[in-house]
Amino acid sequence: MLPNHSPLVIAEQFGTLEALHPGRIDLGLGRAPGSDRLTSRALGNNAGEDAFPQQVKELLAYLGPSTNGRRVLAYPGVDSNVPVWLLGSSTYGAELAAALGLPFAFASHFAPALLFEAIHAYRSGFKPSAYLDEPYLAAGIPLVAAESDEEAGRLATSVFQRHLNLLRGEPIFVPAPVDSMHGLWSESERFLVESRLGVAAIGSPDTVQKSLERFLSQTNVDELIFTSDLYDHRDRMRSFEIAAEAMKTLEATEVQRI
Secondary structure, three states, X not given: OHHHOOHHHHHHHHHHHHHHOOOOOOEEEOOOOOOOHHHHHHOOOOOOHHHHHHHHHHHHHHHOOOOOOOOOOOOOEOEOOOOEEEXXXXXXXXXXXXXXXXXXXXOOOOOHHHHHHHHHHHHHHOOOOOOOOOOOEEEEEEEEEOOOXXXXXXXXXXXXXXXXXXXXXXXXXXXXXXXXXXXXXXXXXXXXXXXXXXXXXXXXXXXXXHHHHHHHHHHOOOEEEEEOOOOOHHHHHHHHHHHHHHHHHHHHOOOOOO
């Protein structure tokens, strides 16, 4: 969340990570403060979201090669060329990423409403740059995979409760699953939670594979980012394993994308 931080400090931090682990570090930049305004101020956010494009350009310069006349350099960081992604949940981030020629990751794992508009804005407005020759896009998918649709549905109640708590302004630690959400939310709250999870892959291995195949066919994204907010770590790991198996199958069958 770049508005909360100094571009110079971020360049030095990620330059350090790149020096320790060459070729394994990506840097994702978001425009939102990521918390309430009071916390944002405590983090030193004085620039505001409007300054985001200039902050991104400044950070890219710190991570790039040194040039004659630049008086402030990031050490380490300079000439590290850490890959920078823009993150977003609207067309704003898509348009900025396109204008700067950067890869873009869309937050469809919690805000899928503008997914297709953002994809179009990014691909249609993309300008080749020193970072990318052509658009490169990732999208988030909430994932709840289990051995059966019924078990996945039960585990998904943890995800529903977490999003419900977020909407209510309550702590969002992952709750234990319940047998039913009946009585835990109102109809309007249910609508809002399910809207936030509109592209979720929830179900058995076969159901999840079909969901992922449909999503890839509709979006033609280059990467998927899975989030699995499950209560038990073993369930979460199994969920990722099922998704990995599904992706291998889809790659082997060469999913036709549009």
